[in-house]
Amino acid sequence: MPTYRVQLTDGTQRTVDALRVRADSRSLLLENRTAGVWSPVLCLGLDQVSRVQRRLNESDGSWTWLTESVPSAVTGIKSWA
Structure with missing residues (x-):
């Protein structure tokens, strides 16, 4: 199973x-699959994450x-005008 290291801000x-x-x-x-169902192992806001390494x-x-x-x-909603 892959190992990930998440550096936080x-x-x-x-x-x-x-x-x-x-x-x-x-x-x-970051998710694992058990009995065909994906479930979160770690959930973070993108504003909390500075780097992800595998x-x-x-x-x-x-x-x-x-x-x-x-x-x-x-940080906001962008419209494609």
């Missing part, structure tokens, strides 16, 4: 195992953290 970090990461306009969700396991037993792109938080 307050300087702390959370490390969780999750099968997928998704985001909407305001939230970042751990890549090497064949020699070491690992590397790869930085994933995270959308920025939406």
